[in-house]
Amino acid sequence: MIDHVNTQRKAPIGRPRGFDVEKALDQAMRVFWEQGYEGASLTDLTNAMGISRTSMYAAFGSKEDLFHQALQRYTDGPAAYVPRALEESTAWQVATAFLNGSVRATTSPGCPAGCLGVQGSLAAGEAGLSARDTLAAWRDNGISLLRERFQRAVDEGDLPAGTDPGLLARYLMTVANGIAVQAAGGATRDDLHMVADMALRHWPRT
Amino acid sequence: MIDHVNTQRKAPIGRPRGFDVEKALDQAMRVFWEQGYEGASLTDLTNAMGISRTSMYAAFGSKEDLFHQALQRYTDGPAAYVPRALEESTAWQVATAFLNGSVRATTSPGCPAGCLGVQGSLAAGEAGLSARDTLAAWRDNGISLLRERFQRAVDEGDLPAGTDPGLLARYLMTVANGIAVQAAGGATRDDLHMVADMALRHWPRT
DNA sequence: CCCCTTCTGTACCGAACGGTGCGGAACTGC
DNA sequence: GCAGTTCCGCACCGTTCGGTACAGAAGGGG
Numbered sequence: 001m002i003d004h005v006n007t008q009r010k011a012p013i014g015r016p017r018g019f020d021v022e023k024a025l026d027q028a029m030r031v032f033w034e035q036g037y038e039g040a041s042l043t044d045l046t047n048a049m050g051i052s053r054t055s056m057y058a059a060f061g062s063k064e065d066l067f068h069q070a071l072q073r074y075t076d077g078p079a080a081y082v083p084r085a086l087e088e089s090t091a092w093q094v095a096t097a098f099l100n101g102s103v104r105a106t107t108s109p110g111c112p113a114g115c116l117g118v119q120g121s122l123a124a125g126e127a128g129l130s131a132r133d134t135l136a137a138w139r140d141n142g143i144s145l146l147r148e149r150f151q152r153a154v155d156e157g158d159l160p161a162g163t164d165p166g167l168l169a170r171y172l173m174t175v176a177n178g179i180a181v182q183a184a185g186g187a188t189r190d191d192l193h194m195v196a197d198m199a200l201r202h203w204p205r206t
Numbered sequence: 207m208i209d210h211v212n213t214q215r216k217a218p219i220g221r222p223r224g225f226d227v228e229k230a231l232d233q234a235m236r237v238f239w240e241q242g243y244e245g246a247s248l249t250d251l252t253n254a255m256g257i258s259r260t261s262m263y264a265a266f267g268s269k270e271d272l273f274h275q276a277l278q279r280y281t282d283g284p285a286a287y288v289p290r291a292l293e294e295s296t297a298w299q300v301a302t303a304f305l306n307g308s309v310r311a312t313t314s315p316g317c318p319a320g321c322l323g324v325q326g327s328l329a330a331g332e333a334g335l336s337a338r339d340t341l342a343a344w345r346d347n348g349i350s351l352l353r354e355r356f357q358r359a360v361d362e363g364d365l366p367a368g369t370d371p372g373l374l375a376r377y378l379m380t381v382a383n384g385i386a387v388q389a390a391g392g393a394t395r396d397d398l399h400m401v402a403d404m405a406l407r408h409w410p411r412t
Numbered sequence: 413c414c415c416c417t418t419c420t421g422t423a424c425c426g427a428a429c430g431g432t433g434c435g436g437a438a439c440t441g442c
Numbered sequence: 443g444c445a446g447t448t449c450c451g452c453a454c455c456g457t458t459c460g461g462t463a464c465a466g467a468a469g470g471g472g
Contacts, residue, residue, distance in 0.1 A: 014418030015468040038244050039331030042460060052421055053461075059419090063460065114329065122390055123318075123325035125245030127460090136391035170388070170397060171404045178384030182376070184328055185342035191376060198377045202408030220448025221438040248430060258451055259431075265449095269430065333430090 021059060022073075024049040028060075029070040029077075034112035037067055037121040037131040067120070067131055071138065074116045078105045086145055091153035092203055095172055098146070099196035102176040106183035107192060114184030117142075118177055139177070143169045160204050168204075175199045227265060228279075230255040234266075235276040235283075240318035243273055243327040243337040273326070273337055277344065280322045284311045292351060297359035298409055301378055304352070305402035308382040312389035313398060320390030323348075324383055345383070349375045366410050374410075381405045 027048040031040045042063060046056050060066040081101025088094045106115050117138050121131035143166075150165035152158075159165075179192050233254040237246045248269060252262050266272040287307025294300045312321050323344050327337035349372075356371035358364075365371075385398050 012418085013416075013470045015420080015470095017419065018468095034329060035331045036244075036329035038242075039329060039334055041331065041458080043458085044331065054422090055420060057461070112329075118387055119329035122328055122387065123240060123242035123245060123320065125241045125247065125250065128245055139387075139391055164400075167400050167404065170393070171401050174384035174388050174398075174401050175381060175405075176384070177387035178380035178382070181324055181328065181345075181383035181387065182380050185345055187376070192380075194370075194373050195377050195380050198373065198408075199381075199405070202404075218448085219440045219446075221440095221450080223449065224438090247428075249428085260433095260452090261450060263431070 017055075017059070019049075019051050019055065024051060024056075024059070025066075025069055025073050026077075028066055029073050029116065030112060032067055032070050032120055033074070033114070033116040036119055036128075038124055038128040064130055068134065071116065071120070071134065075138075078108070078111065079115075079117065081105055082142060082145065086149050091150055091159050091168075092200075094146075094149055094153075095168070095200055095203060098172055099176060099179070099199060100193070102179050103183075103189060103192040103196050106180050107187075107189040113186070115177075115180035118180040119184055139173060143173045146172055163204055172199075223261075223265070225255070225257050225261065230257060230262075230265070231272075231275055231279050232283075234272055235279050235322065236318060238273055238276050238326055239280070239320070239322040242325055242334075244330055244334040270336055274340065277322065277326070277340065281344075284314070284317065285321075285323065287311055288348060288351065292355050297356055297365050297374075298406075300352070300355055300359075301374070301406055301409060304378055305382060305385070305405060306399070308385050309389075309395060309398040309402050312386050313393075313395040319392065321383075321386035324386040325390055345379060349379045352378055369410055378405075 027050070028045050031045050031048045034040075035044065042053055042056070045063070045066065046053055049056065051059075056066065060069060081104065082098065085094050085097035085101055088097050102115070105111075107113060117135050120135050121128045122135075124132045146169035147165045150159060150163070150168050154161065154163050154165055159168075175196070179195065182192060182195070233256070234251050237251050237254045240246075241250065248259055248262070251269070251272065252259055255262065257265075262272065266275060287310065288304065291300050291303035291307055294303050308321070311317075313319060323341050326341050327334045328341070330338045352375035353371045356365060356369070356374045360367065360369050360371055365374075381402070385401065388398060388401070
């Protein structure tokens with residue numbers, strides 16, 4: 001607020017940055033996605049980002065900070081199918097869009113197989129505990145978003161009265177997480193689309 | 207074959223081993239289960255096993271060999287619910303026993319949360335690629351066992367003609383893998399039992 | 413022009429990594 | 443007792459880990 005004028009300043013004093021922060025963050029996201037938090041070394045990361053260790057620390061803070069920012073970019077990018085799915089007009093459409101989106105995102109050609117929010121740090125030693133907890137909270141947040149959407153669907157009569165929105169939400173997230181594991185193991189998009197269809201076959205209807 | 211007499215020899219020459227190989231393997235299995243292949247250091251492992259690095263290398267070969275033997279012990283121990291489920295008399299009972307067993311195994315008090323076959327090495331750097339591939343093959347083998355069992359059920363008329371045994375098998379493994387991820391993130395046994403029930407609600411019947 | 417700020421490349425830090433050489437301890441067979 | 447064999451604890455190997463000190467390069471403000 002005080003320095004609102006600074007938001008318009010195009011050329012801050014000092015030597016300008018020699019790389020594109022968002023492009024570098026994209027590359028870091030890919031490395032974390034492919035190798036996990038612990039499996040991605042600073043050397044792997046900075047090589048992929050095309051910058052030196054010093055520049056990385058100056059721009060992002062630490063490996064853990066970089067991971068958080070890469071996860072945010074993942075949320076806004078490859079995982080953007082989640083908020084899109086929540087905007088569908090019926091609970092059935094939300095569920096379908098969510099699972100189909102997860103299949104697409106975890107088997108996208110040119111991207112690592114699987115989901116950063118799952119394989120980024122599922123089990124870890126001491127160094128990766130923070131990342132592990134961050135991702136567990138990230139997945140829980142996804143469940144909460146789904147639950148709130150399904151609660152609304154119950155309230156609106158879009159889902160049968162007495163339906164448990166929390167159970168539906170956790171069920172969908174569980175299937176999506178399983179899809180991510182299968183994708184990481186090499187399952188094809190067609191395989192997983194059939195699995196997603198099967199998981200939706202018994203969806204409650206009014 | 208040649209040394210079948212040796213199988214009866216109780217006291218081999220040389221200094222006897224000062225620890226129980228199977229107990230040590232159990233502890234190693236727990237560490238890999240909790241921290242993953244890359245996250246488990248030799249120090250973590252040998253401390254839990256109660257032996258020195260030298261003894262570990264002499265008895266098990268290398269960290270990777272130790273992991274393979276720990277996975278075998280996991281297969282025979284905590285994951286023994288899989289072959290038990292396959293022996294159930296109907297496909298429905300097989301599926302129910304498989305998912306309920308996976309819920310129990312991934313939320314067993316006194317054991318790490320989740321499944322070694324999933325979180326042992328899902329995404330990894332160069333050092334963990336072999337373990338990652340081993341676990342992917344381990345999961346694929348589980349799918350194959352289920353598929354063969356369901357093929358038999360189709361042949362016997364226990365499942366409707368035209369049912370795809372491979373799809374059922376992959377579907378169940380996907381749900382089980384999702385359950386493992388959720389368990390690793392702190393989901394309770396009750397939560398996951400309800401998820402498993404929901405996943406079985408639309409099971410094909412004759 | 414010089415000063416100040418910011419960014420970058422190199423070279424390096426202590427710690428931890430997986431793995432091993434070696435001398436001594438503990439056992440069997442003679 | 444003495445050789446032969448196996449196991450164990452300690453100290454150590456080279457490498458890599460995440461993170462940083464420092465000096466020079468590249469920009470703006472006066």
